[in-house]
Amino acid sequence: MAATVDGPKMNEQVDLTTIPVSPNGDVADANASNDIKTIFHDKEHFNVKHPLQNKWTLWYTKPPSGKGDNWNDLLKEIITFDSVEEFWGVQNNVTPVSKLAQKADYHLFKSGVRPEWEDVQNKHGGKWSYQFKSKDSINIDELWLHVMLAAIGETLEDEEDGEIMGVVVNVRKAFFRIGVWTRTTGKSVPGRGDGDVAGGKGRSPEKGKKVLMDIGQRFKNLLNLAPGELIEFSGHTDSAHSGSSRAKAKFTV
Numbered sequence: 001m002a003a004t005v006d007g008p009k010m011n012e013q014v015d016l017t018t019i020p021v022s023p024n025g026d027v028a029d030a031n032a033s034n035d036i037k038t039i040f041h042d043k044e045h046f047n048v049k050h051p052l053q054n055k056w057t058l059w060y061t062k063p064p065s066g067k068g069d070n071w072n073d074l075l076k077e078i079i080t081f082d083s084v085e086e087f088w089g090v091q092n093n094v095t096p097v098s099k100l101a102q103k104a105d106y107h108l109f110k111s112g113v114r115p116e117w118e119d120v121q122n123k124h125g126g127k128w129s130y131q132f133k134s135k136d137s138i139n140i141d142e143l144w145l146h147v148m149l150a151a152i153g154e155t156l157e158d159e160e161d162g163e164i165m166g167v168v169v170n171v172r173k174a175f176f177r178i179g180v181w182t183r184t185t186g187k188s189v190p191g192r193g194d195g196d197v198a199g200g201k202g203r204s205p206e207k208g209k210k211v212l213m214d215i216g217q218r219f220k221n222l223l224n225l226a227p228g229e230l231i232e233f234s235g236h237t238d239s240a241h242s243g244s245s246r247a248k249a250k251f252t253v
C-alpha cells in the first residue's frame with residue numbers, strides 16, 4: 001500500500017483529528033439499529049474496530065539540528081493505537097521512511113516501553129538487525145510496512161515467547177537499518193536470583209537461545225534476504241557500554 005508523501009512535520013505531535021483513528025458517528029445509535037459498519041464498508045463512518053493483541057506506540061527520532069542535542073530531546077512519541085483501523089490511519093498519514101531525513105528513525109514499540117536501551121524492559125535485552133547498504137535497490141517503505149505488520153500481528157514469535165519489545169528503522173547516510181528488539185539476550189537476567197532463567201520464563205539457556213534464533217530466522221525471512229546474507233544479534237548492554245549500536249554480534253543467522 002502506498003503511503004502519502006506529504007506527511008505531518010515530524011517534529012510535531014500528529015494532529016489526531018486528521019487521522020481516522022476512531023469511528024465517527026453515534027455508536028449507540030448504530031448498535032440500536034444493528035447497523036454494523038466495518039472500515040471496509042465505509043472508511044470514515046465505520047463503527048467496528050478490530051483489536052490488536054497489544055497496544056503499540058509509534059516514536060520518531062528527530063535528526064539532530066547541531067551539536068549538543070541529546071538522545072532524549074530527539075526522541076518523540078507520535079501516537080498510540082490498539083486496532084487494525086488505527087494502524088492504517090497512522091500508516092497512511094505519517095511520512096514514509098523513504099522521505100525521512102538522514103539520522104531519523106521510526107520505532108514501533110509495545111505501549112509502555114520506551115525505545116531505548118535504558119528502559120527497564122529493554123535493559124537486559126538485545127536486537128536483531130540488518131543494514132541495507134544499497135539503499136536504491138530496496139523498497140524500504142514496503143519492508144518497514146511488512147516488519148510493522150509482523151510486529152502488530154504478533155507473527156515474529158510464538159505466543160509464549162514474550163520477547164518482542166518493538167521494531168526500529170534507522171535512516172542513515174550510507175544505509176537503512178531495520179531491527180527487532182527482544183526482552184532478553186537468551187541468558188538469565190542478573191540480580192533476579194537463580195530461579196530467573198532466560199528472563200524469568202524458566203527457560204534453560206539453550207532454550208532461551210533457540211527462542212531468539214527462531215525470531216531471527218522469521219525476521220530474516222521477512223526481510224527477503226538472500227540465504228548468504230547474515231543478520232546480527234547484539235545485546236543492548238554492549239551498545240550502551242560502547243555508546244554505539246555497532247556492538248559486536250553475539251549471534252548471526
Ligand code: MGP
Pocket residue numbers: 071115116117118170172243244245246
Ligand atoms: P543508533 O541510531 O542506534 O546507531 O545510535 P547509528 O546511527 O548507526 O550510530 P552509531 O553511533 O551506533 O554509530 C546513534 C546514537 O544515538 C548512539 O551512538 C547513541 O548516542 C544514541 N542512542 C541510540 N539509542 C538506541 C540509544 C538509547 O537507547 N539510549 C541512549 N541513551 N542513546 C541512544
